[in-house]
Amino acid sequence: MKDKTITVIGLGYIGLPTASILASKGYSVSGYDTNKDIVKEINNGKSHIYEPDLDKYLADAIKSKKMKAYSKLQPSDIYIICVPTPFYENSYPPKPNIEYVISAANEISKVIKSGDLVILESTSPVGTTQKLSETLKNNGTDISSIYISYCPERVLPGNIINEFIKNDRLVGGINKTSSKVTRDFYRDFVDGEIFITDDKTAEMCKLTENSFRDLNIAFANELSIICDQNGINVDELISFSNKHPRVNILQPGPGVGGHCIAVDPWFIVDLDEENSKLIKLSRERNVYKTQWTIKKISNEIKKFIKNHKRPPLISFLGISFKPNIDDLRESPALEIAYHFHKSNNVVVCEPNIDTHESLNLVSIDKVKESDLVVGLVKHDQFLDINFQENLKKINFIDFCGIQENLDRL
Numbered sequence: 001m002k003d004k005t006i007t008v009i010g011l012g013y014i015g016l017p018t019a020s021i022l023a024s025k026g027y028s029v030s031g032y033d034t035n036k037d038i039v040k041e042i043n044n045g046k047s048h049i050y051e052p053d054l055d056k057y058l059a060d061a062i063k064s065k066k067m068k069a070y071s072k073l074q075p076s077d078i079y080i081i082c083v084p085t086p087f088y089e090n091s092y093p094p095k096p097n098i099e100y101v102i103s104a105a106n107e108i109s110k111v112i113k114s115g116d117l118v119i120l121e122s123t124s125p126v127g128t129t130q131k132l133s134e135t136l137k138n139n140g141t142d143i144s145s146i147y148i149s150y151c152p153e154r155v156l157p158g159n160i161i162n163e164f165i166k167n168d169r170l171v172g173g174i175n176k177t178s179s180k181v182t183r184d185f186y187r188d189f190v191d192g193e194i195f196i197t198d199d200k201t202a203e204m205c206k207l208t209e210n211s212f213r214d215l216n217i218a219f220a221n222e223l224s225i226i227c228d229q230n231g232i233n234v235d236e237l238i239s240f241s242n243k244h245p246r247v248n249i250l251q252p253g254p255g256v257g258g259h260c261i262a263v264d265p266w267f268i269v270d271l272d273e274e275n276s277k278l279i280k281l282s283r284e285r286n287v288y289k290t291q292w293t294i295k296k297i298s299n300e301i302k303k304f305i306k307n308h309k310r311p312p313l314i315s316f317l318g319i320s321f322k323p324n325i326d327d328l329r330e331s332p333a334l335e336i337a338y339h340f341h342k343s344n345n346v347v348v349c350e351p352n353i354d355t356h357e358s359l360n361l362v363s364i365d366k367v368k369e370s371d372l373v374v375g376l377v378k379h380d381q382f383l384d385i386n387f388q389e390n391l392k393k394i395n396f397i398d399f400c401g402i403q404e405n406l407d408r409l
């Protein structure tokens, strides 16, 4: 397999680690991205995203000439599609947008040859692999002479390098031969088990995994609101409930963010709205939790003004969509910080980013100067023992479990 050349299409949070790791495994990898700035940065050996250890893999890949990025798709033997699959913003319920996948297919059809393998890794609505295949066919590709599969990516941002190798994979080919050829490819560098199914089941499986997590978090978020109303510590409640051998409730927070859990359930709703009532409601409950959080913070601000006859200086801890990453996409914490920053005196402590176009970023040691500190993302830096001591002395409200043994909202 190592003699096969690979083109990774879309060099973002998924594509760039994928390309860099495959290069480290000895493959000759071409990266293709429509964003010229990203291509330039990558060829200088610099990553445009933060992911632990990625810098080293990328720098080695570029230095060893095993990998190069291009703004034009390069012909290869294997094509791995990692382009975005967002939804259209102006529709409700949101409708999936697979234009980036189709555009990638159009580019592939210009260079593909007999015996090549096309793998779609982007999280995709059910039927997308078939549409990819139809696009290739309509552009004149003899699809009986190539292999096409869907293989969802399940890596956890912040631990991508490790999980890329360790995780089990699911492969859904458009036919059995495609599944087998794809499985053999992954077997070359994946330590986890590789399971085979059809393309539709694999597409639905990825959506199901994230919808299940969304539903579980919606349950936790609902509990957090009930507990707040009724004077119960939600962390304690969930930790005791999880002692039951068959209960595993996730953690509540100020909402659900990112482009996976906050997006993928909508793809199932779009597929069958009539029968996706619980999935849709979970999404709506998680969106509501952000509004509820905003209301709680507003009440604290009003209380402070009443007591001190002046507005508070507010610090928000974290604006990324989850702990220990720099990704701000669909982040409820970011939405909350935006909500308050224009009409209030607001600073933000986000240790994973250096600059922000509109928010005033401060270092962690400045946080103690604030009148009101709001915990939104449980970054490791906030768990530091000295910082925890500081939190005890200040007016702190916690929406994400930063401070242990503290009643939180």
Ligand SMILES: NC(=O)c1ccc[n+]([C@@H]2O[C@H](COP(=O)([O-])OP(=O)(O)OC[C@H]3O[C@@H](n4cnc5c(N)ncnc54)[C@H](O)[C@@H]3O)[C@@H](O)[C@H]2O)c1
Binding pocket: 009, 010, 011, 012, 013, 014, 015, 032, 033, 034, 035, 038, 082, 083, 084, 085, 100, 101, 103, 104, 121, 122, 123, 124, 153, 154, 155, 156, 157, 259, 260
């Ligand atoms: N980030 C994650 O944690 C994660 C996890 C699992 C699955 N996914 C899925 O993987 C896919 C990619 O996600 P991501 O987070 O890497 O996105 P991203 O936005 O970080 O990266 C996508 C890249 O694709 C490029 N691009 C867009 N259209 C292109 C085209 N036609 N040809 C070439 N390049 C193109 C963009 O410029 C961008 O650099 C999505 O479907 C996402 O849902 C992401």
